[in-house]
Amino acid sequence: FLGYFQPLLVGYTSTIRSFNGQCGRRKRRFIMALSILGIVFLFLYNTNNVFTHASSDITNALAPKESRYTIIVDAGSSGSRLFVYCIPSQKSGDGPLPIITLCPDAEGKPLTKKVNPGLSSFSSDPSASQSYISGLLSFAAQNIPKQYHSVTPVYILATAGMRFLSPSDQDAIWRYVQLTVKKEFHFKFEDSWAQTVTGLYEALYGWITVNYLLGNFVEPPRPTVGMLDMGGASMQIAYEVPPELNPPKDLILPFTIGETRTHNVYVMTFLGYGTHAAKSRYKLALLRNAMEYSRYSGLLKHRFRPSTGYVKPPKLDNYTVELHYTTNGEEKFILSDPCLQPGLEDILNSNDLTISRTILATGNSSPPIVTFVGAGNLTLCIDYQKSLLQKQKPCGLNPCSMNGIHQPAVEFEHTSFYAMSEYWYTSSDLGISAVSDIYAFEKFSSNALDMCKTPWESSLMEYQAKNVDSSAIANKQNVCFKASWIMNVLHSGFGFSRNYNNLHPIDKLAEIEVQWSLGAFIYHMQTSEFQQLLAQEPDFSITAFTHRQMVAVLVFLLFVVLSLGAYCLYSRKRSPVRFDFTSGSSGGLSASSVLWPFKKLFSHSPKVMNNGGVVGIPTGAGVVGKRTPVGNYHYSKITSPSLQVNFRSSNSMPTLEDLQESGNSPMGGSPANIV
Numbered sequence: 001f002l003g004y005f006q007p008l009l010v011g012y013t014s015t016i017r018s019f020n021g022q023c024g025r026r027k028r029r030f031i032m033a034l035s036i037l038g039i040v041f042l043f044l045y046n047t048n049n050v051f052t053h054a055s056s057d058i059t060n061a062l063a064p065k066e067s068r069y070t071i072i073v074d075a076g077s078s079g080s081r082l083f084v085y086c087i088p089s090q091k092s093g094d095g096p097l098p099i100i101t102l103c104p105d106a107e108g109k110p111l112t113k114k115v116n117p118g119l120s121s122f123s124s125d126p127s128a129s130q131s132y133i134s135g136l137l138s139f140a141a142q143n144i145p146k147q148y149h150s151v152t153p154v155y156i157l158a159t160a161g162m163r164f165l166s167p168s169d170q171d172a173i174w175r176y177v178q179l180t181v182k183k184e185f186h187f188k189f190e191d192s193w194a195q196t197v198t199g200l201y202e203a204l205y206g207w208i209t210v211n212y213l214l215g216n217f218v219e220p221p222r223p224t225v226g227m228l229d230m231g232g233a234s235m236q237i238a239y240e241v242p243p244e245l246n247p248p249k250d251l252i253l254p255f256t257i258g259e260t261r262t263h264n265v266y267v268m269t270f271l272g273y274g275t276h277a278a279k280s281r282y283k284l285a286l287l288r289n290a291m292e293y294s295r296y297s298g299l300l301k302h303r304f305r306p307s308t309g310y311v312k313p314p315k316l317d318n319y320t321v322e323l324h325y326t327t328n329g330e331e332k333f334i335l336s337d338p339c340l341q342p343g344l345e346d347i348l349n350s351n352d353l354t355i356s357r358t359i360l361a362t363g364n365s366s367p368p369i370v371t372f373v374g375a376g377n378l379t380l381c382i383d384y385q386k387s388l389l390q391k392q393k394p395c396g397l398n399p400c401s402m403n404g405i406h407q408p409a410v411e412f413e414h415t416s417f418y419a420m421s422e423y424w425y426t427s428s429d430l431g432i433s434a435v436s437d438i439y440a441f442e443k444f445s446s447n448a449l450d451m452c453k454t455p456w457e458s459s460l461m462e463y464q465a466k467n468v469d470s471s472a473i474a475n476k477q478n479v480c481f482k483a484s485w486i487m488n489v490l491h492s493g494f495g496f497s498r499n500y501n502n503l504h505p506i507d508k509l510a511e512i513e514v515q516w517s518l519g520a521f522i523y524h525m526q527t528s529e530f531q532q533l534l535a536q537e538p539d540f541s542i543t544a545f546t547h548r549q550m551v552a553v554l555v556f557l558l559f560v561v562l563s564l565g566a567y568c569l570y571s572r573k574r575s576p577v578r579f580d581f582t583s584g585s586s587g588g589l590s591a592s593s594v595l596w597p598f599k600k601l602f603s604h605s606p607k608v609m610n611n612g613g614v615v616g617i618p619t620g621a622g623v624v625g626k627r628t629p630v631g632n633y634h635y636s637k638i639t640s641p642s643l644q645v646n647f648r649s650s651n652s653m654p655t656l657e658d659l660q661e662s663g664n665s666p667m668g669g670s671p672a673n674i675v
Helices: 006-020 025-059 126-143 146-151 167-184 199-213 275-293 297-303 350-356 378-389 422-429 441-453 456-465 470-476 479-493 516-525 528-535 547-574 592-601 656-662
Strands: 067-075 080-088 112-115 154-158 194-196 226-230 234-240 252-257 261-271 304-306 321-325 331-337 345-347 359-361 369-374 417-421 503-505 579-582 636-639 644-647
Touching: 067 126, 067 146, 067 516, 080 126, 080 516, 112 126, 126 154, 126 167, 154 167, 154 516, 167 194, 199 226, 199 234, 199 252, 199 261, 199 417, 199 516, 226 422, 275 297, 275 331, 275 350, 275 359, 275 369, 275 378, 275 479, 297 304, 297 331, 350 359, 378 441, 378 479, 417 422, 422 479, 422 503, 441 479, 456 470, 516 528
Parallel strands: 067 154, 154 194, 226 417, 331 369, 417 503
Antiparallel strands: 067 080, 080 112, 226 234, 234 261, 252 261, 304 359, 321 331, 345 369, 579 644, 636 644
16 A cells, blocks of 8 residues: 555655644644545545456456456558457466457457558658657557556567568668667567568468457367458468368468467468559559550650569450640540549559559659549459459469469368458448348449449438548548459459358457457467466556556645645734844845745844843743733844844744743754853
8 A cells, every 4th residue: 555655655745844844733733634635535536446447347357467468569551550458367268278358448448549651651761660659559558557567568560561661671660669669668578579470470360360269279179260351452361271182381381279289271462462552553554554555655655664574464445545634734644444433533643653563654754644533334343453363374283363372272162261351341331241241242243333333422422421431431432443352352363152152251250359460469379488478477566556646646736735835824924923024124024934044144043132131031021931012022133234134022932931842942043042
């Protein structure tokens, strides 16, 4: 208890000492009463906080004293998300893995935070990543008890957005991130825990997440399911492969739980196949077609030139290109886009050129304006996208999925697949959002067809009527493209039959958001260093004051100080003035604080003269301790070059007996100095 309130007690002690010499006995009692009330107030305040936290912990079936924390930062291409996971310090659950939950905050909400843009956006200014990562981890630091910071590991894992950067650009960002974590926080952290995750491990982490939440790692083991994930820059597929298929070892990642059970998981990632990256590649494919086959081919080739990796595209059917001029005389190329709803427009930007890397602006003049105008034709959209799958690339080992990559045979009739991220978001945007719903090609394509041909103005009015926020509306502008891309990837890319009815778009399982970050946590839990960290005890010597508690302490201390000052000042105004301080006049001030700097001017108390009596004792004092009326006293002056001090008699002055009992003179001298 004393350790918990130590900062408060120190503050009270210093406050009491500062007023002790200036307030009387009754005033000191008043100070002590306020102090006791303050301690009671803060005790009740913190007790209330404890119960508030406890209630949320009971709701989430985890008490902080029985849990350990782990921080995972998913540094994606478009933004970063921080997750704080809780695990019991004692074994729980039916299998070799414990029960894992997202830790709750004081209100019972999951401890997660998302920020934009992605970490990879700081490639031109790596130092800016310091404040970026500091803001994320500060959120975790405020919500995790300080005693647990030293035993709470932090993993900062970047994905496809960072993979697009050069190794030197990645290293520059990671150096600042590592420095910030070690300098500003007391979490457990190693430099290797901040890294760019390969696409293969991202796929494995997603597979672990899905199967853990489905309860497939319990004893006895259950059949595992496959996982599909599609982000902004890349996409992944993962599923367990029977040993008899003998797949290439470089395509298999083993996942071992405990000491005996090992799952051989086929994992594959496709960089550039996420929805944002695929959209940029698609726009460049339309531009290449215009450069090769439109009547403005010469003008376009003068403004753009092919780069390494450029391949002449097949001619697109029903594709139109127009040339307009702006009011400033600049060229404006209008390209029809069947993957945009009618009434929508998009432009070619520098980010599109960076991602594709197949076309460069020549620099002969200012870059022309390339605008894509929505045509809203799902059939043409699917057809125009097929070349992006790169199915035409040679396959070294059959069967292959896309880009010439081998994909071990899948027993679709016996294997369920769970699809997350864009698979879920796009299904939801098309009105297929119930968790119990499965992907059905007919329903999905029908809803996509209606969406694509609907004029954007009509869709916009519907979104606004439903109070959809502006950022969500901006994302919905690409629903037609995303829906078409998902159907292409599933059926032309991975080889799912259109009649396959065991694909589940998901965003949650067991009321937990499905993110590969959970799988990353489970994977790292199996390492020896994590188990050693779990065996360490938290540092309970650290005072666990929260921000709200410290504010309460400071506010109450301020109240005490102001109250004491006002009380002492009020008391002195009501009492007769004991001393006058003047500078060349008989008028004076009566604040004891003015006297304090001049106490050292006197080695003993000043002499007080009466009407012929003994010095220092009033005439006619028959009984020791009685005071003579004020009129019997005369002034005695002590002068200095810069100060004149007048001392006069007062009914409020202590008697000689009082001075002898207390051992102090009115001015701080000793009784021996009183004559």
